[in-house]
Amino acid sequence: QTEGMSESLAKKPRLDGVVAENDDGTIEVEIKSRDFTAKQEEERGELSFKCIWNDGSPTNLRFLCELKEIFGQQLPKMPKEYIVRLVFCKRHKSVAAIKRTPGMPPRVIGGICYRPYHEERFGEIAFCAIKTEEQVRGYGTRLMNQTKHLSRSIDRIDHFLTYADNYAIGYFKKQGFHMHITMERGRWAPLIKDYEGGTLMECYISPNINYIEIPAMVKRQQKVVDNVVSALTHSRVHPGLKVFREGVASIALDAIPGVREAGFTNDSHLAGGGALTEREATAEDLRATLEELHANLVKHEHSWPFREPVTPEEVPDYHTVIKDPVDLSLMAKRLADGFYKTKEVFLADVGLMCDNCKTYNPKESVYYDCAVNLSRFAHEEFRRLGLTFS
Structure with a gap:
């Protein structure tokens, strides 16, 4: 074994x-x-x-x-x-x-x-x-x-x-x-x-x-994908904007080099730009932001133990130890059902999910390590998206 x-x-x-x-x-x-x-x-x-x-x-x-x-x-x-x-x-x-x-x-x-x-x-x-x-x-x-x-x-x-x-x-x-x-x-x-x-x-x-x-083989496959992507898109790094050094307070979004080519327009962007604040965030905005955060959690390299629920077939005694299991697929369903009315409820589920993992698994295990890293990443994402937390 x-x-x-x-x-x-x-x-x-x-x-x-x-x-x-x-x-x-x-x-x-x-x-x-x-x-x-x-x-x-x-x-x-x-x-x-x-x-x-x-x-x-x-x-x-x-x-x-x-x-x-x-x-x-x-x-x-x-x-x-x-x-x-x-x-x-x-x-x-x-x-x-x-x-x-x-x-x-x-x-x-x-x-x-x-x-x-x-x-x-x-x-x-x-x-x-x-x-x-x-x-x-x-x-x-x-x-x-x-x-x-x-x-x-x-x-x-x-x-x-x-x-x-x-x-x-x-x-x-x-x-x-x-x-x-x-x-x-x-x-x-x-x-x-x-x-x-x-x-x-x-x-x-x-x-x-x-x-x-x-x-x-991976390198050859990557080359094929790169060729297809290159034929469909144009990736280019533009130099930084200098207008703000000259005293300009703001410019139109579509005046930024590359934005128009990327398909963005002023109409398609949130008015005012920038991160959402607590007062500015409507229920719809909050849901969109939490959906983005959830997608980033799913894609994170340390999220693989949390993407699906733990089944009795895999771990027979898991539900005996963990009374309130949470996983990313359950959180996706709750997002779709409008369960998360506030950011605190969403963050609480992330915390419970990671705490459950740390409760069941020994500290030196890879699962415990994944829980620590994913929790840290979730808090970093909250800051990046302009969502404060206590």
């Missing part, structure tokens, strides 16, 4: 982006896949991935010992004897992430241990972890992509199954796993042990995807 995954691999999942301004004033945004940096280290020879098992070779046995120690440190709830038994079991294989530093012997920084079932063409992931000091660098995503590639090539498997605890679900979802099992039950049920408190997750390993070249 995989355990403790959120701390090990999914602390801050993201796509890295680089924003640059070209000479002609156009803006170029380069989106990078999560494992872009790790792939660069591979190309420089600083990082490698190797499929190893207990074949008796001194090098592989040393790597397995290092990997066993990492699993023991990162998965403290897992019995040490159980980790040793599976890592050194000759039916199990491990994909080790190996770091090379000049003047030092290669060292294992993480890995995935799995058991391949060759006749049934699937593998069961037992352990998955990265050393604490090597986290949040894209190694977790690169490790999973390499594991898919190597297991498909070496073991000819086309699916992965794993039992994930609450901390691991978020990581596995980002690696293509889901809780809807598409494999026929008779193919896997007699072979997989059922773990109490774990959620069974599945990942299909496509024969048409080169998993170790995903960074290049």
